[in-house]
Amino acid sequence: MTKSLSKVNAASLKVLYTLQLLFERDLTMNELIKYYELYHNEYNSNFVMSKYINTCRYCGIDIKKINNKYQIVNFPIGIGFTNNELSLFSELKNCCEKMKIQHLSESMQELLNKINRRAERPISPVSTSVIKDSNIKTFEKACLLSQKVKITFKNDESIQCEPVEVSIGDDKIKLIVFSGNNSKELSPDEIKQVRILPQKSNNKFLPTTVLFEVKGKLAKKYQLRDNEEVMRILSNGDLVIKNRFEDKTKLFHRLMRYGDNCKLVSPKLYVAEMKEFIEETLKNYA
Amino acid sequence: MFKFDEQCNPRQISLTGVRAIVILALLNIKPCTFEEIKDFLISSNIVTREYSIDTIRIDLNTLKYIGCDISKATKTTNNMYILRSHPFQLTLDEEEVEALAKIYKNIYKNLSIERLLEYDNLFEKLSDSVKDENIKEYLRGISVLKGLDKELINELLRDSYKNTRLTIEYKPGASKTVEYDITVEKLGFRSDKLYIYCYNHTINKRTFLNFSRLKGILARALRSDKVNTDDVFVEFELKNSQNYVLEETEEVLSQDGETLKVKGAYYTDFIALQRMLSFGPDCVVLSPSNFKEKIVEKLQSMRAQYD
Numbered sequence: 001m002t003k004s005l006s007k008v009n010a011a012s013l014k015v016l017y018t019l020q021l022l023f024e025r026d027l028t029m030n031e032l033i034k035y036y037e038l039y040h041n042e043y044n045s046n047f048v049m050s051k052y053i054n055t056c057r058y059c060g061i062d063i064k065k066i067n068n069k070y071q072i073v074n075f076p077i078g079i080g081f082t083n084n085e086l087s088l089f090s091e092l093k094n095c096c097e098k099m100k101i102q103h104l105s106e107s108m109q110e111l112l113n114k115i116n117r118r119a120e121r122p123i124s125p126v127s128t129s130v131i132k133d134s135n136i137k138t139f140e141k142a143c144l145l146s147q148k149v150k151i152t153f154k155n156d157e158s159i160q161c162e163p164v165e166v167s168i169g170d171d172k173i174k175l176i177v178f179s180g181n182n183s184k185e186l187s188p189d190e191i192k193q194v195r196i197l198p199q200k201s202n203n204k205f206l207p208t209t210v211l212f213e214v215k216g217k218l219a220k221k222y223q224l225r226d227n228e229e230v231m232r233i234l235s236n237g238d239l240v241i242k243n244r245f246e247d248k249t250k251l252f253h254r255l256m257r258y259g260d261n262c263k264l265v266s267p268k269l270y271v272a273e274m275k276e277f278i279e280e281t282l283k284n285y286a
Numbered sequence: 287m288f289k290f291d292e293q294c295n296p297r298q299i300s301l302t303g304v305r306a307i308v309i310l311a312l313l314n315i316k317p318c319t320f321e322e323i324k325d326f327l328i329s330s331n332i333v334t335r336e337y338s339i340d341t342i343r344i345d346l347n348t349l350k351y352i353g354c355d356i357s358k359a360t361k362t363t364n365n366m367y368i369l370r371s372h373p374f375q376l377t378l379d380e381e382e383v384e385a386l387a388k389i390y391k392n393i394y395k396n397l398s399i400e401r402l403l404e405y406d407n408l409f410e411k412l413s414d415s416v417k418d419e420n421i422k423e424y425l426r427g428i429s430v431l432k433g434l435d436k437e438l439i440n441e442l443l444r445d446s447y448k449n450t451r452l453t454i455e456y457k458p459g460a461s462k463t464v465e466y467d468i469t470v471e472k473l474g475f476r477s478d479k480l481y482i483y484c485y486n487h488t489i490n491k492r493t494f495l496n497f498s499r500l501k502g503i504l505a506r507a508l509r510s511d512k513v514n515t516d517d518v519f520v521e522f523e524l525k526n527s528q529n530y531v532l533e534e535t536e537e538v539l540s541q542d543g544e545t546l547k548v549k550g551a552y553y554t555d556f557i558a559l560q561r562m563l564s565f566g567p568d569c570v571v572l573s574p575s576n577f578k579e580k581i582v583e584k585l586q587s588m589r590a591q592y593d
Contacts, residue, residue, distance in 0.1 A: 007343075009302050009344050009348045011300050012302045012306035013306075013352065015302075015303030015304075015306065015307070016303070016306055016348065016349070016352045019307070020374075023373075050298065051298050054294050054295070054299050055299040055300045055303040056303075057291050058290055058294040059291075059304055059307040059308060059311070060289045060290060075374065076289070077310060077314050077372075077374055078314060078374055078375055078376060079375075079412075079415040085408050085411070088408050092393070095389050096389050099389065099392065104385050104388060107381045107382050108385045108386075108389065110379075111386065114377075118376070168388070220459060220460070223477055252566065256563045256564055257560045257564040259559070259563055259584050260584065260587040260588045260590075260591060263591045263592070271592065275592040277566055277567065278585060278588050278589045278592070279589060280566070282582070284567065284569070284570040285570070285581070285582045
């Protein structure tokens with residue numbers, strides 16, 4: 001606001017102020033009058049405010065009164081979206097519904113509200129009815145509160161563990177926890193109940209560090225994961241990779257994929273288990 | 287270009303307010319000269335011919351007052367007013383962009399390269415329209431195609447539709463560069479990297495090449511080149527199948543409890559081998575026998591590492 005008020009058009013300014021207020025949030029007439037007075041130190045009557053709203057409407061800005069609140073339904077100034085672009089947002093929305101993660105759905109809905117203002121055909125809201133898995137909700141809450149949880153499985157076994165996050169992969173939700181010294185991925189389908197315990201999560205948790213070698217061609221094109229770093233580069237170009245936080249079973253299956261271009265180095269227990277894992281696979285062909 | 291709501295009662299609107307919004311909308315579409323703005327306002331019955339340069343300055347000042355960044359109309363701007371930013375721009379916060387990124391990351395593997403290019407354009411467009419520099423950067427970083435040459439991707443896609451034979455320059459390792467004659471069959475992602483799935487005429491077999499190692503297309507054959515290549519078919523038994531997600535090219539032949547008999551089609555032997563090994567003890571290859579032998583050899587070599 002660098003210009004002095006004497007060089008501006010007062011009536012235009014009032015219309016633009018009104019538009020700005022409605023652009024920020026949906027407001028009832030009384031709220032609009034109140035906010036206007038609060039921010040711009042001027043009282044306007046219902047009639048005057050209606051005139052400003054009508055001015056915006058005349059310019060093609062679709063302002064509707066929904067549940068007694070004035071709401072900008074369509075704002076044609078600025079970025080617009082083609083039907084194809086809207087189909088991308090729809091695709092993301094559908095995927096979001098499948099993921100059933102509450103905070104993600106809420107953020108996606110906020111985003112869609114903004115996109116819909118600039119769309120000729122609005123995208124339907126994210127269906128919140130799909131977020132019905134109370135175990136996932138409880139787990140998410142425990143993550144936010146940093147409190148331990150007791151997870152009871154459908155076979156009535158249970159574990160006490162530290163919740164890390166709700167993760168999504170291959171269209172499946174997984175609950176990531178620290179239990180013992182390992183990071184584990186649990187499937188919500190196997191869980192009967194998640195209960196938040198009064199104990200705080202232990203921030204000093206030390207996950208198992210796994211070292212493995214990648215060799216030959218694989219070493220040249222190996223792409224490090226977020227949870228990995230190169231520990232050493234050997235003289236022949238092979239790499240020693242340090243991995244933490246990865247679910248053991250998942251890691252074993254991944255390393256198997258690399259065949260003899262990969263060798264687990266430590267910890268000893270994992271090396272022994274990997275050897276057994278390979279031997280068991282070989283037994284299938286005995 | 288601009289739709290007025292004629293149903294609004296003209297006595298219940300502020301014409302000067304309309305003028306400000308219309309100028310904002312016009313400049314948002316493209317930079318305009320004073321004459322262009324005046325002509326549009328006159329044709330829309332918003333102002334008369336007396337509308338002067340002094341009046342537009344007041345209108346522009348009003349817009350600037352609420353936070354619009356509008357350049358002066360000078361020789362350097364071709365006498366055009368340019369709207370650089372305004373307070374009604376799309377604003378996205380970090381949580382919203384994070385949600386977008388997480389959801390996209392979850393579906394990108396199932397999308398075609400053509401669709402991924404559309405997403406790439408969408409994120410670029412969103413990035414261009416927001417003001418916050420951090421959000422701009424975040425949006426630019428979402429696409430799995432970030433940093434890749436989109437024009438080259440589009441060219442290769444066109445080549446794959448037409449089966450065009452190409453001579454390419456490729457850098458398989460750190461030092462040398464090689465020339466390959468290839469026919470592109472498709473583009474796709476493996477381990478978060480973009481690969482060119484092609485028939486390599488130089489080595490007479492199907493292969494997949496890392497797109498980021500492609501240095502350029504040296505030549506294109508004028509005629510299309512139909513190559514007859516087959517997938518590698520493998521039949522296998524999969525135990526504890528509830529722990530795995532089958533790929534699109536894997537078909538269940540029969541089921542006994544949690545054990546499935548599956549027939550998979552794979553682009554190369556190597557891909558099939560990696561897939562079978564990844565199942566660990568849960569997988570038994572049934573046929574073909576030569577592939578079964580390869581698996582056993584590989585497993586023996588893997589075991590030998592731990593002796």
